[in-house]
Amino acid sequence: MCDNAKWPLIPFEPWKESCAALHLQTQIVGKYRLAHTPWVNHSWHATLYVNADGLTTGLIPDGPGITVQFDLQRQRLVASCPTGKSDGFPLEPMSIAEFDSRFKKVIATLGGSPEYHGFPNELPDATPFAEDTAARPWDADAVSRFHRALVRIDAVFNEFRTGFLGKVSPVHLFWGSFDLAVTRFSGRPAPLHPGGIPNLPDAVTREAYSHEVSSAGFWPGGGGIDEPCFYSYAYPTPDRLAEQLVGPATARFDKKLGEFVLPYEAVRSAPDPRETLLEFLASTFDAAARLAGWDKGLACAIGQKGVPRLVG
Structure with a gap:
């Protein structure tokens, strides 16, 4: 990997x-x-x-x-x-x-x-x-490569998912926004979401963000950023989140989107793509959780193959 x-x-x-x-x-x-x-x-x-x-x-x-x-x-x-x-x-x-x-x-x-x-x-x-009767193209080679990228990303997201003892989502693809995502929850209720997402009932958005989250994911492109990109955000957004230093050096806070982003190409071309992506996931979560005052006991070491997590 x-x-x-x-x-x-x-x-x-x-x-x-x-x-x-x-x-x-x-x-x-x-x-x-x-x-x-x-x-x-x-x-x-x-x-x-x-x-x-x-x-x-x-x-x-x-x-x-x-x-x-x-x-x-x-x-x-x-x-x-x-x-x-x-x-x-x-x-x-x-x-x-x-x-x-x-x-x-x-x-x-x-x-x-x-x-x-x-x-x-x-x-x-x-x-x-x-x-919707307009002709649509189908680039089979690009679709196949996209899937192979998802396989690599899914493996790293699932590994990152193991480093949390609280409520955490599966790694799954949301077809509305077309992103692969994994989400951690603090366990505390969140302020009512304002809604307003195009062609999505506010009730669905508000239920989705009923509790505080730190969420990370991957877009293939489009929707405000025209390159394949990883993202990480928190809801509600803690004060000073945009000022936090996160890794790797190619990550940045996109003020328009209101979240951290990391180009897929920066991961793909890194000496160790897995470690590069894990650094982004961990550092952006740590920044959001620290500023929002999450319970530090919710985070834990990433799971090891065949080794039960020690308790007590």
């Missing part, structure tokens, strides 16, 4: 249109999961997860039980159920309306109910899926 040759190049500009298509496609699949899964705190029931093939929903309690997977190495959307049936279609150039139609047919074929909210979230000037 430390070999930077295993962290692929994923410049945003060459595949941004394909990235936008994949983003909307994950919204369709994610909304299907959302529609059929009981609510879990902070919308954790709606997310996607990185696996060896691409992105998966996990088992959705609809019909016989259905799992949907973006196989980003073989360029297919695949759905399967415990009866042994599966169905899918190639991931290729098509409109969002065409993807939506094909996906609904797949779910119906497996005995599921392809009913979900048909409008994108967290995107300004959004078009309903069924009406």
Whole structure:
């Protein structure tokens, strides 16, 4: 995992249109999961997860039980159920309306109910899926490299996740903002979030930020920063957070976004990408937790393979 040759190049500009298509496609699949899964705190029931093939929903309690997977190495959307049936279609150039139609047919074929909210979230000037008939490209090579980057990032995020004894989220992909994220909680209630995120009900945002958080994640690009980038922020934002020194030296506080950012390329090209990313995750969390007065006992050493954590 430390070999930077295993962290692929994923410049945003060459595949941004394909990235936008994949983003909307994950919204369709994610909304299907959302529609059929009981609510879990902070919308954790709606997310996607990185696996060896691409992105998966996990088992959705609809019909016989259905799992949907973006196989980003073989360029297919695949759905399967415990009866042994599966169905899918190639991931290729098509409109969002065409993807939506094909996906609904797949779910119906497996005995599921392809009913979900048909409008994108967290995107300004959004078009309903069924009406988005513009042709969309599909850069299969870029999509494959993006997935391989997610595999490396997911491993480091999961390692970082082990260094906390309090409530911590899974490592998961939020399809609304299209970011892979992991979030730590202080355990204290947070001020009411003001909401105002485009095409997202304020009630959802306020439930997501009901308690103090320190959150880190990864964007492939877009949404105010046009390069693949890691981020770290706290809600509520502690005073003087922007003034804190964090590592590595290539990290910075973006005043427009209100959070620390670290270019993916700075990690990929580092002598040890894993250590570089862990430094960013740990130092930005430490800065936020210290300023906000989090319980110091919540942090702990990163977990070791096969070694139970010592207690007492």
